[in-house]
Amino acid sequence: MEEEEEDRLSNDELMDDWLIESIKLYNNLHAFELQDPTKVIEWTGEKSICVAGFKSGGRSEILELTLPQKLCAKEDQGLCPERDFKMEHGGFSERPIYCLKHVQGTRLLVSSGPPDNSLQIWQIGVDDSDVIRLLNCINNEEQNNHWSKIATSAAGSPCVLHGTHVKNLQVTEIESTKNVFLPGIASVDLVSSLEFLSKDAFLLCSVRGQMWLMDMRQQKVVAAQDVCALPAEDFYWCMGVERRQPDLDAVPCRVAKLSSTGYIFVSDVRNLAKHMCQTKVSIPSPVAENKFMNVSWAPALDNNIAVSGFSGSIEIYNITSWHSTDTEACPMFVHKGHTVLEDRDKGEIPLVTAHTWHPWKPRTVLSAATDGSLQVWEWR
Amino acid sequence: KNEIKGAGQDVGRSCILVSIGGKNVMLDCGMHMGFNDDRRFPDFSYITQNGRLTEFLDCVIVSHFHLDHCGALPYMSEMVGYDGPIYMTHPTKAICPILLEDFRKITVDKKGETNFFTSQMIKDCMKKVTAVNLHQTVQVDDELEIKAYYAGHVLGAAMFQIKVGAESVVYTGDYNMTPDRHLGAAWIDKCRPDIVISESTYATTIRDSKRCRERDFLKKVHETVERGGKVLIPVFALGRAQELCILLETFWERMNLKAPIYFSTGLTEKANHYYKLFITWTNQKIRKTFVQRNMFEFKHIKPFDRSYTDNPGPMVVFATPGMLHAGQSLQIFKKWAGNDKNMVILPGYCVQGTVGYKILNGQRKLEMEGRNTLEVKMQVEYMSFSAHADAKGIMQLIRMAEPRNVLLVHGEAKKMEFLKQKIEQEFSVNCYMPANGETTTITTNPNIPVDISLSLLKRESVPGALPDPKKPRIMHGTLIMKDNSLRLVSSEQALKELGLVEHHLRFTCRVHIQDPHSEQDTLNKIYSHLKTVLKDSSIQHLPDGTLMVESILIKVSTASEDPSTKILLVSWTYQVQDLRRILLKCIIQSHLAEIS
Numbered sequence: 001m002e003e004e005e006e007d008r009l010s011n012d013e014l015m016d017d018w019l020i021e022s023i024k025l026y027n028n029l030h031a032f033e034l035q036d037p038t039k040v041i042e043w044t045g046e047k048s049i050c051v052a053g054f055k056s057g058g059r060s061e062i063l064e065l066t067l068p069q070k071l072c073a074k075e076d077q078g079l080c081p082e083r084d085f086k087m088e089h090g091g092f093s094e095r096p097i098y099c100l101k102h103v104q105g106t107r108l109l110v111s112s113g114p115p116d117n118s119l120q121i122w123q124i125g126v127d128d129s130d131v132i133r134l135l136n137c138i139n140n141e142e143q144n145n146h147w148s149k150i151a152t153s154a155a156g157s158p159c160v161l162h163g164t165h166v167k168n169l170q171v172t173e174i175e176s177t178k179n180v181f182l183p184g185i186a187s188v189d190l191v192s193s194l195e196f197l198s199k200d201a202f203l204l205c206s207v208r209g210q211m212w213l214m215d216m217r218q219q220k221v222v223a224a225q226d227v228c229a230l231p232a233e234d235f236y237w238c239m240g241v242e243r244r245q246p247d248l249d250a251v252p253c254r255v256a257k258l259s260s261t262g263y264i265f266v267s268d269v270r271n272l273a274k275h276m277c278q279t280k281v282s283i284p285s286p287v288a289e290n291k292f293m294n295v296s297w298a299p300a301l302d303n304n305i306a307v308s309g310f311s312g313s314i315e316i317y318n319i320t321s322w323h324s325t326d327t328e329a330c331p332m333f334v335h336k337g338h339t340v341l342e343d344r345d346k347g348e349i350p351l352v353t354a355h356t357w358h359p360w361k362p363r364t365v366l367s368a369a370t371d372g373s374l375q376v377w378e379w380r
Numbered sequence: 381k382n383e384i385k386g387a388g389q390d391v392g393r394s395c396i397l398v399s400i401g402g403k404n405v406m407l408d409c410g411m412h413m414g415f416n417d418d419r420r421f422p423d424f425s426y427i428t429q430n431g432r433l434t435e436f437l438d439c440v441i442v443s444h445f446h447l448d449h450c451g452a453l454p455y456m457s458e459m460v461g462y463d464g465p466i467y468m469t470h471p472t473k474a475i476c477p478i479l480l481e482d483f484r485k486i487t488v489d490k491k492g493e494t495n496f497f498t499s500q501m502i503k504d505c506m507k508k509v510t511a512v513n514l515h516q517t518v519q520v521d522d523e524l525e526i527k528a529y530y531a532g533h534v535l536g537a538a539m540f541q542i543k544v545g546a547e548s549v550v551y552t553g554d555y556n557m558t559p560d561r562h563l564g565a566a567w568i569d570k571c572r573p574d575i576v577i578s579e580s581t582y583a584t585t586i587r588d589s590k591r592c593r594e595r596d597f598l599k600k601v602h603e604t605v606e607r608g609g610k611v612l613i614p615v616f617a618l619g620r621a622q623e624l625c626i627l628l629e630t631f632w633e634r635m636n637l638k639a640p641i642y643f644s645t646g647l648t649e650k651a652n653h654y655y656k657l658f659i660t661w662t663n664q665k666i667r668k669t670f671v672q673r674n675m676f677e678f679k680h681i682k683p684f685d686r687s688y689t690d691n692p693g694p695m696v697v698f699a700t701p702g703m704l705h706a707g708q709s710l711q712i713f714k715k716w717a718g719n720d721k722n723m724v725i726l727p728g729y730c731v732q733g734t735v736g737y738k739i740l741n742g743q744r745k746l747e748m749e750g751r752n753t754l755e756v757k758m759q760v761e762y763m764s765f766s767a768h769a770d771a772k773g774i775m776q777l778i779r780m781a782e783p784r785n786v787l788l789v790h791g792e793a794k795k796m797e798f799l800k801q802k803i804e805q806e807f808s809v810n811c812y813m814p815a816n817g818e819t820t821t822i823t824t825n826p827n828i829p830v831d832i833s834l835s836l837l838k839r840e841s842v843p844g845a846l847p848d849p850k851k852p853r854i855m856h857g858t859l860i861m862k863d864n865s866l867r868l869v870s871s872e873q874a875l876k877e878l879g880l881v882e883h884h885l886r887f888t889c890r891v892h893i894q895d896p897h898s899e900q901d902t903l904n905k906i907y908s909h910l911k912t913v914l915k916d917s918s919i920q921h922l923p924d925g926t927l928m929v930e931s932i933l934i935k936v937s938t939a940s941e942d943p944s945t946k947i948l949l950v951s952w953t954y955q956v957q958d959l960r961r962i963l964l965k966c967i968i969q970s971h972l973a974e975i976s
Contacts, residue, residue: 015591016630016634017634019594019595019598020598020634023598023599023602028596029592029595029596030588030592031588031589031591031592032586032587032588032589033586033589033772034586035771035775059805061802065586068588081762081763081764083587083588083592083596084582084585084586084587084770085585085586085588086585086586087585087586087771087798087799089798090799090802092801092802092805128795129795129797130584130795130796130797130798130799131797131801132798341591
């Protein structure tokens with residue numbers, strides 16, 4: 001007991017040291033503890049996010065949280081004492097939630113998770129209550145414990161693009177649950193990431209790193225990127241699309257592809273065949289699956305990318321400093337908060353499960369880890 | 381039955397009325413800090429329309445010294461009238477009057493209010509207070525007992541268990557489940573109360589960690605001092621001041637900073653005095669370091685002298701009072717407000733009318749006495765350090781205490797359907813969320829323990845089998861209630877103890893049957909028939925010609941009017957009714973069979 005107390009006290013001191021150091025590193029830093037870890041952080045509004053549990057065997061909670069006042073204030077931030085998240089709405093899910101997407105402009109959420117590829121449709125706050133209620137389900141076939149990836153679009157009637165494998169992707173209208181489009185791309189690979197670029201076009205990435213840009217109006221693939229000629233260990237890839245102005249023609253839209261061994265390739269969405277730039281980032285070791293791998297673009301900064309899922313930290317890179325895959329890129333900033341800030345049993349280093357950028361505050365990121373921590377940070 | 385009344389939080393007040401086992405208990409008696417008129421006091425007309433409250437309340441409990449929990453206490457006891465016992469912990473009893481007096485001064489002297497309690501009333505009120513220790517069972521009367529548990533949150537804050545017979549309620553007041561630099565976390569045993577009453581204003585919040593708040597505080601102080609500015613931190617004598625001092629001291633030490641830090645005169649002495657007095661109420665870390673050196677005597681923090689206000693260069697000053705409404709903190713503020721390099725950090729809530737309140741609401745030009753205008757150019761920061769239990773904390777507390785029901789009180793009529801479901805499903809309890817003025821009735825199933833005599837237990841229990849709570853059996857015995865004991869004994873023992881003789885009730889009926897044979901033959905026939913049908917019962921021929929089936933007697937005689945008619949005289953005690961019924965049925969059946 002004495003030793004435990006001693007350890008706790010010295011752990012406190014280490015934390016204090018990091019905290020004091022962090023004064024120089026961060027403008028803002030908030031650390032929260034969720035009851036259960038989440039692997040999704042999905043924006044449902046300018047000031048609200050949804051998180052959800054993913055534990056197997058038992059119920060998971062979906063929570064809609066409003067951001068602390070202090071993070072939303074545009075001026076006179078000093079006068080806002082509020083540093084806490086507020087649980088606005090909550091719901092219960094019988095299955096773990098591995099993917100959660102919000103349908104923009106509505107109060108609907110779409111989720112998926114094992115044991116099958118079906119989707120659950122949720123409504124946030126029915127009848128002025130604070131409950132997130134399950135409305136409906138789409139597809140219920142057994143698919144060998146694979147769960148669907150999801151992308152949502154609210155253009156026209158709310159739709160969801162979903163599927164476990166590239167060949168069985170579907171676009172389903174949420175209200176009628178009828179399929180409105182079947183891409184029919186002949187590939188047996190598992191889907192890794194899906195993203196709508198506009199109401200008619202979407203980008204898809206398979207776990208082997210193949211990408212397709214599909215135009216639903218023209219009903220065909222308008223651009224594609226093949227599998228990279230890299231060592232075979234690169235089993236898992238995921239992508240992050242740059243979210244700029246909604247008008248595709250104005251600013252080139254870029255996509256970054258991340259491998260489980262740390263390779264990143266950046267391409268122009270309309271010219272997928274070529275890589276604009278590439279690099280290899282330093283990771284402790286390749287991950288066995290792409291469960292938590294995440295790459296994303298800063299919406300309020302130029303050329304900034306965040307990478308997470310390999311360890312307990314999140315790295316921010318500026319792609320203009322990338323030259324080739326021969327030299328490892330140096331991150332501009334590394335957030336170590338998840339490994340340092342929480343009290344935990346010794347030996348368990350948390351893994352970052354998800355991260356997302358604040359829509360308009362530059363250099364502000366929200367991140368979550370396997371120990372249930374949720375942090376909001378803005379580096380200097 | 382449990383009644384909730386006026387439980388406000390946030391900038392509200394707490395005052396809850398509980399009726400339990402015929403006793404009425406008032407939990408907290410707070411002042412609503414947002415109102416300037418009588419709305420700030422709880423509405424006691426709910427208890428009685430006129431007159432004193434003494435006969436309606438069995439006791440009053442105050443959980444901690446924050447004004448939204450004790451601010452209306454002198455008003456209630458001296459102006460409305462209550463002479464019964466008031467309970468609170470030792471630190472609360474020591475600190476309450478100081479805060480009440482401070483508050484009274486602002487309200488009366490600064491704002492010129494008249495309908496308010498006086499200094500004497502505060503003193504008289506405190507005379508009615510009995511201080512309690514943690515985990516000490518206090519008998520309020522021969523039926524009502526209370527016990528205080530550590531709540532964290534502020535020095536001396538406690539959660540209270542109120543027990544009447546087998547029913548109990550736990551009131552949490554404000555509590556905190558995470559330890560901080562000077563206080564521990566709340567703790568309660570598995571006392572399994574019928575209800576846990578908890579504040580729920582923060583139930584739907586997910587709190588930012590203490591460390592990040594502290595970081596922010598240090599960052600602001602550091603930045604100001606680095607650019608040569610002065611930092612003013614208005615504080616109450618007791619409260620966050622000590623914690624912030626410990627924090628700054630640690631920081632200054634680590635960073636090897638040279639700028640001076642000062643503490644208002646009198647503050648250190650008072651603080652040290654109280655913390656020394658109540659060292660058992662602080663956390664392990666403080667107690668440990670206290671042994672080595674006095675935690676509240678600082679290396680980098682020195683007592684302040686008024687003349688230092690004009691010293692050039694950076695400095696940090698902790699000064700009272702906390703809302704910048706008078707005294708030293710206001711004087712310093714006036715001198716430093718005009719320089720934009722300086723900063724004022726308000727670590728707590730400020731009452732309406734104070735300078736603190738005004739600047740927190742963005743006012744940049746203030747009217748001082750003598751019609752002077754003060755332009756505020758210094759940076760204004762508001763930092764909230766109050767430690768409350770959030771969603772996670774409430775779940776932890778419920779898990780610790782294992783109540784049968786949960787009652788959440790809050791100020792706003794906010795719908796918390798999700799939290800209610802979560803609590804109900806996770807703990808299999810009922811969760812109630814009444815609004816202000818609403819009454820919640822909770823039915824309890826109290827267990828009544830009864831002693832059972834060994835002989836009765838032996839007789840009634842099934843040999844070899846353990847009692848199964850899922851399969852209750854009906855037992856026959858007599859319940860004797862004498863004085864305070866309840867005993868279950870066998871009927872015979874009861875009669876013996878009471879010196880009574882058992883009365884036997886015997887019934888007789890006549891059954892007419894057609895049977896031309898002799899009486900003896902009829903009897904024998906019945907005997908044989910019963911023997912075959914009632915195999916398990918004891919059937920005997922008695923020497924006087926009576927048939928005895930268990931304890932039922934059958935006698936046969938011939939009807940005087942008709943020799944072929946036999947009269948069966950059946951006699952039984954009231955206990956064997958069922959057997960009699962079966963018996964009669966058998967007899968009649970046997971004879972019908974014969975006839976047919």
